[in-house]
Amino acid sequence: MEHHMEHNGPFCQSCGMPVAEKDLLGTDREGIKTEEYCKYCYEDGEFKQPDITLQGMIDLCAGYLVQQGMDEAEAKGMLAQTLPLLKRWREESVS
Template identity: 30%
Template sequence: METRDILKNLREKNNLTQEQLAERIHVTRQAVSRWETGETLPNTETFKLLSQVFDVSINTLLGSPRQLICQCCGMPLSEDSLISRESDKSYNEEYCKWCYTDGKFTYESKESLLDYLVKHMPNPDNLDNETRRAQYDSFLSQLKHWK
């Protein structure tokens, strides 16, 4: 689905007219109309406001063009419900809700995350903990948060 269709569907789902949505995000009704016809797209700041109004991620507003991955643990962020939130409740598409919540990181160090993973993740191949830890460490080291 394209951004224009997503915006129109979300507006209608929330029982808002173009005028009402425009008032909420401080733009003209004509701007909303142009977005819904695909003539233009909102700017970055307006996408942030739309994300808050509709309580969806910017990635969702854009039609999920990117496969989001938590930059702390590597978990795929395939649904908005998995994406972290800042303290102002806006989405932070860099992290999952388990690694980052309300503007704070859960794991103070990579070592603490490695401890958690070794203890809680399944071990179908019955690898020893040292091998598992090394595998997780190798993977995590590729993520933005741990570089």
């Protein structure tokens, strides 16, 4: 399946967005940049949407990708394959 994540990391481990640019990086409790998460997901050591589910994150990210011109079904299909591999969701999906 064709996908659009051709950048060479790092990726946000919550939403999968490439965070190659430093000003996109989230911050930990001390305000220090972390390469694990983007600033939209993680700031000051806390997730900005602490209660969001994996499906919720797929829907949220798909909205952004559709705004960038991606087909909605294609975006959701890609996210459903890639987001569960990220650190935030790997840990949550173990039941």
